[in-house]
Amino acid sequence: MTTINILFGLAAGFVFGYILARTGITKYPRVMGMLLLKDFKILKFMLTAVISSMILFHFFGDLGLLKVVPKNLDWGKPIGGLIFGAGMGILGYCPGTMAARIGEGKKEAILAFFGMSAGILVYAITIKPVKATLLSNELNGDIFALLGVNRWLVIAAAAALFAFVIRFVDGKFDDGRRVF
């Protein structure tokens, strides 16, 4: 059981790292260029992945082959999201790309690796007050139940919205454009 876990993790991570590095998602100017709203390759990449996997997840879900477990909404989501986003802006990349950057030979990412782990340790130390305040109330994250409309109607609307955003930024900003 342990061996298969290790092999599966290695294989999945390897493929993910290869894709991220070869698509240029690991580049610091790309991440900062997106946050400066000038280079949208990463956004287009992410929204493409979201549209495609959204359809596949819910298709296989309807067939009963997998079960999507929605994440509920509590105050940890917006507060943690803002802290994470600020950290991403300061660092210039996110956790997955950080690991791929270590492989690419960018040494500072090793420091970031331990910083990220330390951040989770700090979270563990503060869990008591956090749980009592930010995580005490939660709203069911199942958006379909919340809206009470047909699942595929919501999926189609979300896919159309994401596709519109991709088209909009793709027409307006060229990938080869120099930001810095």
Next chain:
Amino acid sequence: MRIDNSKEWHWLAGGIAVSLLSVATYFIFASIAGRNYPFGITAGFGYVAARIGAFFPALADNPVIRRFGDKPDAFIELFILVGLVLGGYTASRLSGTRSAENIPAVWVRYHGKSILKRYLFVIFGSIMLGYGAALSSGCTTGNILQGWAHLSLGSIVAGFCFFAAGIAVARILYPKTEGGNDND
């Protein structure tokens, strides 16, 4: 050795490849770990944090340390991290895009070549990244690539906050850009 001679991949190809990976891993994850864990990254760092936390007796009963130390998904995600390192290494080798860069060239151009200054930013940034990911229960992979695809309400809110705060910080760090030629 340069085997992968393709130019940088198009976002459409990369995006579809990642979606296939994230759906395929969902199935495999479910069959080996016995329940549905979405493909993620944060718990891998959580596993490292739990191993470090084990040295402190005061954290022995900490629910966060126990969650990341005991659950199989954190152990798998630790190896996803190792795989990411290997994947990044292989991609940079095979495509001949390896560089000896330590601090990003763009950073040096705008903020100087002081290693200490950059490392302080790296340390603060990555600690915030870890804290934020743990609090919002997922990073960009878990909350956007997975959470947005699931259309989870919590992930949609978290993902928007990632961008909102990131955009604000980027504007402070780079109030003006020159449109020069650096693109590594």
